[in-house]
Amino acid sequence: MNKEIIFNMNTAFRGEYTILGYRFGHGEKAACIIGAMRGNEFQQLYMCSQLIAKLEQLESKGAIVANKEILIIPSLNYNSMNVGKKFWVSDSTDINRSFPGNPEGPATSRIAAAVLERVKDYSYGIQFASFYMGGEFIPHIRLTEEGVQNTSLANLFGMPYVLTASERAFDTTTLAYNWQKMGTSAFSLYTGATERIDEERARQGVSAILRFLTRMGIIRYNCHGGYISTIIEEDDLLSIRADMPGFFRPKVSTNTEVVRGQLLAEVVDSFRGDVISRMVAPTDGIIFYQQIQPMVFQNSVAFKMIKRIHE
Amino acid sequence: MIDTVVSVEMLVEEVMRIKKNRLAPDEYTGKEKRLCIASGSHGDELSGQYICYQVIRRIKEEFHNLTGIVDIYPSMNPLGLDAQTRDFPLLDIDMNTVFPGDDEGAILEHAASRITKDMAGADICLDIHSSNSLIREIPQVRLNDDVIETVMPFAKMLNTELVWIHPSTSVRPGSLAYALNAIGVKTMVIEAGVALRIDYDYCEQIVEGIFSLMKHMGIWQGEVKSVRQPMIATDGDVWFVNAESSGLFVPNIKHSMKVKKGEKIGTIVDVITGSVEERVYAPCDGLVFTFREYPAVEEGALIARIYGGDLT
Numbered sequence: 001m002n003k004e005i006i007f008n009m010n011t012a013f014r015g016e017y018t019i020l021g022y023r024f025g026h027g028e029k030a031a032c033i034i035g036a037m038r039g040n041e042f043q044q045l046y047m048c049s050q051l052i053a054k055l056e057q058l059e060s061k062g063a064i065v066a067n068k069e070i071l072i073i074p075s076l077n078y079n080s081m082n083v084g085k086k087f088w089v090s091d092s093t094d095i096n097r098s099f100p101g102n103p104e105g106p107a108t109s110r111i112a113a114a115v116l117e118r119v120k121d122y123s124y125g126i127q128f129a130s131f132y133m134g135g136e137f138i139p140h141i142r143l144t145e146e147g148v149q150n151t152s153l154a155n156l157f158g159m160p161y162v163l164t165a166s167e168r169a170f171d172t173t174t175l176a177y178n179w180q181k182m183g184t185s186a187f188s189l190y191t192g193a194t195e196r197i198d199e200e201r202a203r204q205g206v207s208a209i210l211r212f213l214t215r216m217g218i219i220r221y222n223c224h225g226g227y228i229s230t231i232i233e234e235d236d237l238l239s240i241r242a243d244m245p246g247f248f249r250p251k252v253s254t255n256t257e258v259v260r261g262q263l264l265a266e267v268v269d270s271f272r273g274d275v276i277s278r279m280v281a282p283t284d285g286i287i288f289y290q291q292i293q294p295m296v297f298q299n300s301v302a303f304k305m306i307k308r309i310h311e
Numbered sequence: 312m313i314d315t316v317v318s319v320e321m322l323v324e325e326v327m328r329i330k331k332n333r334l335a336p337d338e339y340t341g342k343e344k345r346l347c348i349a350s351g352s353h354g355d356e357l358s359g360q361y362i363c364y365q366v367i368r369r370i371k372e373e374f375h376n377l378t379g380i381v382d383i384y385p386s387m388n389p390l391g392l393d394a395q396t397r398d399f400p401l402l403d404i405d406m407n408t409v410f411p412g413d414d415e416g417a418i419l420e421h422a423a424s425r426i427t428k429d430m431a432g433a434d435i436c437l438d439i440h441s442s443n444s445l446i447r448e449i450p451q452v453r454l455n456d457d458v459i460e461t462v463m464p465f466a467k468m469l470n471t472e473l474v475w476i477h478p479s480t481s482v483r484p485g486s487l488a489y490a491l492n493a494i495g496v497k498t499m500v501i502e503a504g505v506a507l508r509i510d511y512d513y514c515e516q517i518v519e520g521i522f523s524l525m526k527h528m529g530i531w532q533g534e535v536k537s538v539r540q541p542m543i544a545t546d547g548d549v550w551f552v553n554a555e556s557s558g559l560f561v562p563n564i565k566h567s568m569k570v571k572k573g574e575k576i577g578t579i580v581d582v583i584t585g586s587v588e589e590r591v592y593a594p595c596d597g598l599v600f601t602f603r604e605y606p607a608v609e610e611g612a613l614i615a616r617i618y619g620g621d622l623t
Contacts, residue, residue, distance in 0.1 A: 009557070009611070010556065010557040010609070010610055011557050011609050012557040012558055012559070012607045012608060012609050013607070086403055087403075090607070090609055090612070091443075091445060091612075092397070092398075104551070104553060105551075105553065105611060106553070106611045106612060106613060107609055107610060107611040107612070110610070110611045169408065169483075169484040169485035170408060170485060239415075241415070241417075244320070245320045245321060245322050245323075246322070270322065270323040270324065271323075271324070295322040295323075296322075297319070297320075297321070297322060297417055297418045298319055298320040298321075298418070299319065299415070299416065299417055299418065299421050300417035300418060301416075301417060
């Protein structure tokens with residue numbers, strides 16, 4: 001393993017800020033994995049740490065295939081994590097809205113430009129992403145519209161689902177979009193958690209990466225074959241919304257098969273304690289997403305379902 | 312007449328209401344020209360609040376001169392304004408990135424959708440911003456280059472020093488301006504001053520511009536002052552000055568000054584060593600239309616933007 005400096009700058013009051021990469025093997029730029037880009041992405045950083053530990057073991061056993069190189073960048077924004085902020089400390093900008101970046105621009109733009117320049121030549125790029133809605137997902141690989149042709153490659157992670165998404169207004173400023181644009185096959189891996197460590201799902205995510213690297217001939221590793229992924233389109237997910245605000249009392253969890261009319265959650269009045277609304281499944285399917293905040297807003301998405309599918 | 316455009320129940324008891332004040336002649340057909348004035352999508356920007364107040368006050372004083380409809384939405388992000396946060400509280404999302412929104416969406420997307428629909432059909436919309444807390448802006452209009460032909464004649468009426476054709480975040484996809492221009496409402500973004508403060512002189516200047524625009528639209532029959540001719544800047548005319556060191560920025564000039572190429576505009580000092588880390592010089596002759604307000608800087612921080620085009 002070689003440690004390298006991806007980006008370095010001085011801050012006004014906290015000294016140097018250095019983004020580090022951990023490189024395994026030499027030669028062809030085979031795969032790059034990027035972890036936390038926001039200060040609340042604890043699960044994403046944890047998964048990178050576990051992956052680095054595993055690859056260090058594998059490298060010591062000679063299990064990195066000759067002439068293949070893997071780069072892992074655990075965090076682009078640990079200085080925000082250290083002060084409990086989600087976005088860049090000095091100006092609250094989001095690094096994952098700063099791509100492709102500008103080497104002469106503000107700090108987040110410089111970071112984006114430096115990172116993209118360093119990672120653009122890898123064949124495969126994987127980001128441990130978090131979602132803008134707080135909640136839990138079934139672990140999955142997400143592909144942007146730009147990378148939708150890579151669904152068969154995405155299958156090789158052996159995750160339960162591959163989600164293809166249509167373009168959103170901000171997509172052009174994300175790492176995944178720009179990575180894909182520059183010729184790397186880019187994947188976003190979601191394990192469901194962000195601000196807390198879900199050990200089991202972190203293990204599942206790390207295994208998915210190792211499985212993919214094995215199948216692409218980058219490492220030698222015996223692992224479980226994982227799932228044959230089910231491919232779903234984000235637009236086909238059925239949103240179930242709270243029609244009243246209040247305490248959220250879920251009756252099911254993610255990855256649960258439900259039938260039409262089944263009670264999914266109750267909403268409880270915040271003062272009087274009575275049930276003021278019941279959310280029921282509008283069709284048969286599997287719960288793909290569930291919000292996890294103690295309360296829900298009126299009209300907010302409480303669940304997303306994969307319609308008419310069985311376990 | 313004050314209407315509630317958005318009403319969403321919050322988590323505990325409260326209702327978030329986004330309101331507008333419709334000012335219209337006593338007898339109107341609904342076919343009159345309509346101007347929308349929007350503000351407060353960023354909860355830390357207060358200049359727009361004051362501008363809305365002044366426009367409403369003046370219209371009410373000279374109500375007989377009003378011959379069209381003026382819809383004023385002073386506080387599009389009332390929770391952010393209350394909490395003094397730029398983004399929409401709880402979600403940490405910039406409201407000006409979710410337009411046109413989704414009527415069936417959660418609180419923020421729903422609000423954006425209702426606002427967009429309420430403004431649909433207007434002739435012109437002004438979305439008033441006041442920078443952020445880090446940099447101060449001279450009064451200017453921001454336009455995306457795809458709307459120059461339709462919007463520029465109106466942008467020139469607004470009494471600003473500058474019209475900058477630039478794909479900034481306030482006019483990009485996701486912004487109110489972009490969403491409204493896409494449905495035929497000619498929309499301009501006004502930037503002036505600095506967040507968390509009100510520059511009253513700038514506000515008065517823009518208020519004069521708004522009445523000039525109303526006169527031009529034919530919805531105001533009262534007297535208006537003549538407006539200044541703005542400089543028209545494209546990206547080729549604008550020089551960015553970014554810090555290459557971190558520390559405290561100590562300015563040598565003031566905002567809105569004209570500078571000469573090579574003139575020192577400030578220094579960046581290191582507070583622990585007592586040393587000067589960087590001397591910052593103007594890269595061109597021009598007008599400093601953006602200038603650092605918050606003194607702490609890091610490498611890459613924006614110090615100034617200088618318009619280097621024709622200043623005559």
